[in-house]
Amino acid sequence: MEEGKSTINTGLRGVTVASTRISHVDGKAGKLIYRGYLVKDLAEAATYEEVAHLLLHDRLPQAEALEKFRRDLAGARAIPEGLIAAMAALPADTPPMDVLQAAVPLLAAYDRTLADPSLEAEQLRATRLVAKLATLVAAWHRIRQGLGPVAPDPDLGHAANFLYMLSGQRPESDVARFFDVALVLHAEHSFNASTFTARQVASTRAHLYAAVSAAVGSLSGELHGGANVRVMQMLKAIGSPEKVEAYITRILDEGQKIMGLGHAVYKVDDPRAHILAPMSQELGRRVGQPQWYEMSKLLEIKGKEAFKARKGIDIFVNVDFYSASLFYCMGIPIDLFTPVFAVSRISGWSAHVIEERFALAAPKPALYRPGSDYVGDYCGPAECAFVPLEKR
Numbered sequence: 503m504e505e506g507k508s509t510i511n512t513g514l515r516g517v518t519v520a521s522t523r524i525s526h527v528d529g530k531a532g533k534l535i536y537r538g539y540l541v542k543d544l545a546e547a548a549t550y551e552e553v554a555h556l557l558l559h560d561r562l563p564q565a566e567a568l569e570k571f572r573r574d575l576a577g578a579r580a581i582p583e584g585l586i587a588a589m590a591a592l593p594a595d596t597p598p599m600d601v602l603q604a605a606v607p608l609l610a611a612y613d614r615t616l617a618d619p620s621l622e623a624e625q626l627r628a629t630r631l632v633a634k635l636a637t638l639v640a641a642w643h644r645i646r647q648g649l650g651p652v653a654p655d656p657d658l659g660h661a662a663n664f665l666y667m668l669s670g671q672r673p674e675s676d677v678a679r680f681f682d683v684a685l686v687l688h689a690e691h692s693f694n695a696s697t698f699t700a701r702q703v704a705s706t707r708a709h710l711y712a713a714v715s716a717a718v719g720s721l722s723g724e725l726h727g728g729a730n731v732r733v734m735q736m737l738k739a740i741g742s743p744e745k746v747e748a749y750i751t752r753i754l755d756e757g758q759k760i761m762g763l764g765h766a767v768y769k770v771d772d773p774r775a776h777i778l779a780p781m782s783q784e785l786g787r788r789v790g791q792p793q794w795y796e797m798s799k800l801l802e803i804k805g806k807e808a809f810k811a812r813k814g815i816d817i818f819v820n821v822d823f824y825s826a827s828l829f830y831c832m833g834i835p836i837d838l839f840t841p842v843f844a845v846s847r848i849s850g851w852s853a854h855v856i857e858e859r860f861a862l863a864a865p866k867p868a869l870y871r872p873g874s875d876y877v878g879d880y881c882g883p884a885e886c887a888f889v890p891l892e893k894r
């Protein structure tokens with residue numbers, strides 16, 4: 503290393519940038535913890551509303567607080583007519599993540615509380631954004647089909663309401679619960695790419711909507727939230743369980759990636775995958791499409807074996823592996839899988855924006871400003887002599 507130059511941590515791996523009280527990913531033990539609670543316990547017994555409250559307000563709600571939180575969500579689900587008109591003006595084939603990323607900051611135009619810098623106002627803005635993100639995704643799906651948005655039903659919970667607004671059909675209660683569990687599992691995951699993006703934007707003191715819009719853009723990439731789309735496309739391309747092994751061989755021969763396998767932090771199976779897998783199996787059987795789970799299971803087993811044989815290291819399933827077939831069997835269109843991820847992750851992103859701004863954990867966060875190693879060796883060690891336009 504040259505004198506005066508620092509080590510480059512590509513992708514910021516191994517660099518700790520802040521303290522947080524919000525969540526912890528124990529990649530070696532395969533544990534995910536939201537504010538002290540194991541996600542597997544939350545997935546078993548808590549609703550998404552309770553988890554969103556936990557993330558935004560630092561504690562699980564008691565009955566009265568939960569009732570108020572539900573009322574706040576129900577009261578905030580509608581989106582402004584102007585926004586519906588703006589979406590209706592877009593080409594119908596606009597990718598839903600692009601629509602979402604564009605729509606979120608437009609919500610700021612309708613928010614009259616933006617100038618209020620208090621924690622309570624930010625928590626309320628975040629609650630409203632949790633409510634509205636689901637409506638935005640569902641409304642765009644209706645609009646692009648030439649249909650009118652379905653008005654939210656105040657009697658339905660957050661998960662059931664989303665499925666209702668998407669299809670116009672009230673879901674069966676156990677399907678709604680499967681979706682609720684999936685929302686619980688996707689709500690938060692420490693300093694992943696989109697969350698770090700949200701925090702980084704918030705560190706400039708930009709508002710919540712700007713931070714969330716940037717996070718949506720980050721989530722859209724196929725190495726992050728976009729992986730669940732790629733998993734389902736992969737399953738459809740394979741077509742049937744007997745073709746799984748040949749597919750694995752071809753993909754690894756070509757040096758490509760098997761989507762839904764591998765993780766930047768987990769060195770064992772992602773604990774969320776183990777909760778999603780049985781739901782995918784059960785729902786697949788019920789809707790008469792067991793092949794997606796069967797192919798996924800085979801892909802997991804054979805993919806792990808092939809990876810070990812070739813690289814001598816283990817690889818593990820991540821959250822996107824079984825969520826893909828689960829969402830598909832719920833009738834959710836494939837290009838909405840990543841927006842659905844955002845519909846859940848909005849509570850985690852917002853909690854991080856709040857933490858960034860209100861510094862609930864020490865040390866106090868600061869404006870993110872990493873260094874870089876300039877390798878622009880254009881004119882040797884000296885600076886280039888400027889050449890006027892006519893002499894270049």
Ligand SMILES: CC(C)(COP(=O)(O)OP(=O)(O)OC[C@H]1O[C@@H](n2cnc3c(N)ncnc32)[C@H](O)[C@@H]1OP(=O)(O)O)[C@@H](O)C(=O)NCCC(=O)NCCS
Pocket residue numbers: 724725726729758759760761762763764765766767817820821822
């Ligand atoms: C998530 C991901 C980007 C993590 O990448 P990473 O931190 O570089 O992972 P690792 O360091 O453990 O990778 C070790 C090796 O395995 C390879 N690898 C990792 N995941 C792989 C996969 N799904 N298929 C094939 N090879 C894979 C890497 O390319 C690397 O190979 P190399 O040493 O020859 O360069 C990567 O696993 C991936 O692209 N997975 C598929 C996409 C996906 O499911 N994303 C959702 C994440 S929640």
